[in-house]
Amino acid sequence: MKALIIDQMSNIIDEELKKLGFEVDKVLLPTGEKLAEIIEPYDLLVMRVDPFINKEIIDAAKNLKAIMVGAVGTNHIDLEYAKEKGIAIHNSPGLNANAVAELVILKALDLYRNSVQANNEVKYKNIWNKYRWIGRELRNKTMGIIGFGAIGRRVAEIANVFHMDIVAYDPFIKPEDNKIDYVKIVDFDELIKVSDVVTLHVPLTPDTKDMISDKEMEAMKEGAVIINCARGGVVNEEALYKYIKNGKLGGANLDTLADELGTGGLDTQDVHIESPLFELDRVYISPHVGGSTHDAQDDIGRLVIENVKKVFNL
Ligand SMILES: O=C(O)C(=O)COP(=O)(O)O
Numbered sequence: 001m002k003a004l005i006i007d008q009m010s011n012i013i014d015e016e017l018k019k020l021g022f023e024v025d026k027v028l029l030p031t032g033e034k035l036a037e038i039i040e041p042y043d044l045l046v047m048r049v050d051p052f053i054n055k056e057i058i059d060a061a062k063n064l065k066a067i068m069v070g071a072v073g074t075n076h077i078d079l080e081y082a083k084e085k086g087i088a089i090h091n092s093p094g095l096n097a098n099a100v101a102e103l104v105i106l107k108a109l110d111l112y113r114n115s116v117q118a119n120n121e122v123k124y125k126n127i128w129n130k131y132r133w134i135g136r137e138l139r140n141k142t143m144g145i146i147g148f149g150a151i152g153r154r155v156a157e158i159a160n161v162f163h164m165d166i167v168a169y170d171p172f173i174k175p176e177d178n179k180i181d182y183v184k185i186v187d188f189d190e191l192i193k194v195s196d197v198v199t200l201h202v203p204l205t206p207d208t209k210d211m212i213s214d215k216e217m218e219a220m221k222e223g224a225v226i227i228n229c230a231r232g233g234v235v236n237e238e239a240l241y242k243y244i245k246n247g248k249l250g251g252a253n254l255d256t257l258a259d260e261l262g263t264g265g266l267d268t269q270d271v272h273i274e275s276p277l278f279e280l281d282r283v284y285i286s287p288h289v290g291g292s293t294h295d296a297q298d299d300i301g302r303l304v305i306e307n308v309k310k311v312f313n314l
Contacts, residue, residue, distance in 0.1 A: 001312070002041050002063075006030055007048040009070055010294075010301030017044075017305070020314050029271075036060040044312075046070065046304060049288070050260075053077040058085055066311045070300040071291060072096065072151075073231060075204045090307040094150040095299040096291035100201075100229050101154035103290050105162070107253035108143075108197050111225045112136045116284050138162040144195025146211070147202035147230070148173055148185070155199060156183050167191050192219050197227060204231035212236065217243040223250040229290040232258035237277060244280050251282035255290045 003022040005013060007029060017024050027038065032051040039045065039061045046068045047053075053067065058081050066088040067077065074091050082089055110116055113135040121127045143159040145152045148170035156166050160182045167186045168178075175185040192198070192212075198220065202208045212226065213236035226249065228235045237258055243249045257275060277283045291297070308314065 001043040003044040003046060004039065004042040005046045006035065007046075007050070007070070008292075008297075009046060009048070009304075010297040012298055012301035013046055013070075013304050016301075017046075017308065020305075020308065020312075032057060039064065044068065044308065048291075049073060049076050051076070053082065055081050058082055058087065061085075061087070066090065066308070068304045068307055070297070070304055073203055075231065088311045090304075090311070092300045092303050095303060096293075096296040097150035097154045099293040099296040100151045100290040101158055103255060103286075104151075104155050104199050104227055104229055105138075105158050107227045107229070107255070107284065108138060108199075108225070110284055111197075111227075111251045111253050111282075112138060117281060138164050138197070140165070141196035142167060142194050144169070144191040144198045145183075146170075146188070146191065146198065146200045148183075149201060151229075152199075152201040153180070155201065156180065164197075167194060189219070192216050193221070195224060196221060197225050199227040200230040200234050202230055202234055204233045209233050210236040212239075214239045214242070217249060220249065222248060225250045226252040227254075228252070229255040232256040232260060237275065240283075241276050241280065244282050249282075251284070252277075253284045255286045256288055257285070260288060 001022050003017050003024045005024060005026045014024055022044065029050060030038065032054060035051060036057045039057060041063060042061065043063050043065050045064060048071045053076060055078055058078065064087050067082065069089065069091045072091055072093050074089065077089060079089060114133045118133045139162060142165045145155055145166065145168040148168040152168060156168065159166050166183045168183050169186055169188045169191040173185055178185045211234050217239055226235060226240065240252055244252060260273065
């Protein structure tokens with residue numbers, strides 16, 4: 001049997017697949033077109049969140065039995081079509097929750113203490129000005145968590161240690177079902193109104209697309225900040241540009257952009273990307289690294305192998 005790994009993944013996957021008898025090939029971040037060209041002989045595809053697995057790729061994948069996604073989101077796969085073709089799809093829920101949650105807190109602290117800008121001023125402008133960077137503390141501020149699954153709950157646990165007030169909105173959780181005493185489950189509009197830090201942990205679906213846009217930013221607190229380590233499309237980037245530029249919002253710290261999907265590939269790890277948001281000092285951005293810790297990737301690797309054993313009866 002042949003397996004194709006198309007992203008940077010834990011070595012556990014490669015090693016264990018070989019022990020299970022797979023012939024393993026690795027092609028780092030192929031474009032969709034390239035993947036369609038090469039996928040035919042493979043029984044198993046192991047990937048993270050790029051490229052988009054469309055009908056063309058699925059049609060070309062004549063021998064494919066399973067796609068193992070070492071990530072939570074599966075919005076980059078035409079799930080219906082894959083199912084129709086009998087391809088098993090397994091994602092890896094929960095295992096990068098801590099990695100993402102730690103990044104969320106880091107991003108909140110970055111914005112509150114201006115650490116990226118201060119670093120850049122010292123190192124790239126050789127200016128030592130200790131008075132420009134007076135910040136704010138997370139303590140006693142309100143963290144608003146949109147989407148209260150594994151990642152949202154871990155964000156809440158850490159934010160609680162920082163003595164933040166925590167509100168959460170999740171369409172699937174009613175206030176009376178909440179068992180976490182330091183978290184108040186609220187409706188979406190209230191969360192938007194009361195939060196100093198809004199962080200999103202929802203999948204990208206037609207319901208969540210642009211869920212934070214002009215209307216929501218207008219309703220947010222003066223100086224509130226947005227953290228998006230979910231999917232670019234859930235925060236409208238034009239609105240974000242406008243509300244940070246006009247000073248209503250205090251900044252944003254993003255790990256995802258709406259147009260990043262499918263930009264992967266070109267057979268290089270350095271993908272060129274542009275956005276008007278890059279002009280704004282109060283927008284910090286990382287290239288979708290929320291789940292990129294060795295710890296999370298090793299856990300994910302072990303789950304991928306368990307799922308491979310199940311699907312292939314090994
Ligand atoms: O788990 C998810 O949905 C992610 O977005 C993780 O992305 P990654 O696999 O770390 O590139």
